[in-house]
Amino acid sequence: MSFTDMPGKRQQGFILAATLWLIAFITVAGAYLAQWAGDARQQIASQQQGLQAEIDYQGTLATLLYLINTQYINEYGIILTELSTEQKEAAILGMGMGLKQSDGNFIKLYDQAYQGMGESLFSVQDESGLIAANTSDPIHLKYLLGLSGLNVTQRNDGIAKLLDYEDPDNLHRINGAEAQQYRQQGKQGPANRLLLTSWELHNILDWDKYPKLWENNLPRLTSSSWEDWPNFNVAPKQVLQTSMGLTQEDAEKIVQARKQIPITELGQLYQIVGRALNIDVLSFSPRPSNFFRVSLWHRQTGRVREIHLELHPRILEKDLLLKTTRPWRLDYQLDFSKTAEQQDAQPKQLKTDLFNSGGSKAKRSETSNFAVPQ
Structure with a gap:
């Protein structure tokens, strides 16, 4: 190779390198634009x-x-x-x-x-x-906590913390929690008022330590509006089991029976489950x-x-x-x-x-x- 041939070959090499770089750039840009267009279409479809x-x-x-x-x-x-x-x-x-x-x-x-x-x-x-969450005697809620796997001590502690969360004073019950206990765990609370929504149960101290509660959709089984015994005509199966004496099998019987005819009196309920139940007649509606x-x-x-x-x-x-x-x-x-x-x-x-x-x-x-x- 002579010295005079070098400039042309250098020029050809430069053009080849530039072409390769251009092709690579176009490829990357094309892939980017395709990805952008795909994302844009997906976003538009999602918005629509x-x-x-x-x-x-x-x-x-x-x-x-x-x-x-x-x-x-x-x-x-x-x-x-x-x-x-x-x-x-x-x-x-x-x-x-x-x-x-x-x-x-x-x-x-x-x-x-x-x-x-x-x-x-x-x-x-x-x-x-x-189930009523805003009540001074949350017996059904305590039973529901038991159905979610909490033992007796955990249930009692949980209810004590709920009542402390709702009452207006700063005196805490045994195993309850007021402002000092919340601060010690770096949490804000308690509200010192009744729950505004059933989802506010998430805010009660230590209730987040029991994942089974939320897996069982606790907020959808409770109410911040209702304050009486659950209505047997419309209660979910888990709620029915919180009534004293009702088993899972009893609850299933009630759910199937009310699809045929509504439950209008306690005698009808007793017939469905096959025995009398410890239910206050004045609370039945x-x-x-x-x-x-x-x-x-x-x-x-x-x-x-x-x-x-x-x-x-x-x-x-x-x-x-x-x-x-x-x-x-x-x-x-x-x-x-x-x-x-x-x-x-x-x-x-x-x-x-x-x-x-x-x-x-x-x-x-x-x-x-x-x-x-x-």
Whole structure:
């Protein structure tokens, strides 16, 4: 190779290197742009999905509130069928109405999943079926802690800390906790007032040391609104087992029996379980309350919206009471991850076109009736 050939070869080498670098840059840039475009498409799809879910939520909630405030409600649930004059009077007096039990004719008040607008699902839980967290004698809550695996000492300590969290003074019970004990663990509290939501149970000192409580969805089994014995018509199985003398098998019997006919008296309950129970007759009430928890979730998202309502006045007795300008009050609303039950829920279809949002798969039964009571 002569000296005169070197500049040309150097130039060719430079061009080759530059070309390789350019190709590498274009490849990296192309991969980056493809990744960016993919992320952008995914983000847009997620936003559209979230927007559609919100539209479905709002439509479902508005329809449900309409039904709650226009239809009769009794032990069967929110009644969707047209009632005769005699049946309306019987509903007000708490008497049998001769209604045929059908899941499509009623919105059940024990967290049954139903198809809402679009791809949304919803359920309604009468909070009278939940365990009172704001009470001076939380006997049912203590039993529930036991069902979650806490021994007697842990249950007593937990209840003592709950009562200290709620009472207005700074004197702590034996094994309870006031401000000093919270500060020692670097935590804020106690609130020295009643719980505002059942999810506030997370804030009680040492309750986070028992993961089984939260695995069993403790906040969804308790209520900050209800203060009486759980209603057997709408209580979950775990709550039923907190009533003295009821076993898991008894609870299952009650759940299956109330699907056929509501429980209206203690004698009927005794027949179901096959024996008398140690239940205070004055505490027994089969009637629905005016505190409802509405849950909304979507098939395509991982979130659920929980809405707590107080109805004004009690809708079941609305024909006997003066109407107010505010038929309901929103106590609070929360968004959180779906529970396993909601993720696997098999929703039932109601016999009303009100949840048929255009392209809904649901078809109204030709034999079903829907009318707003006058």
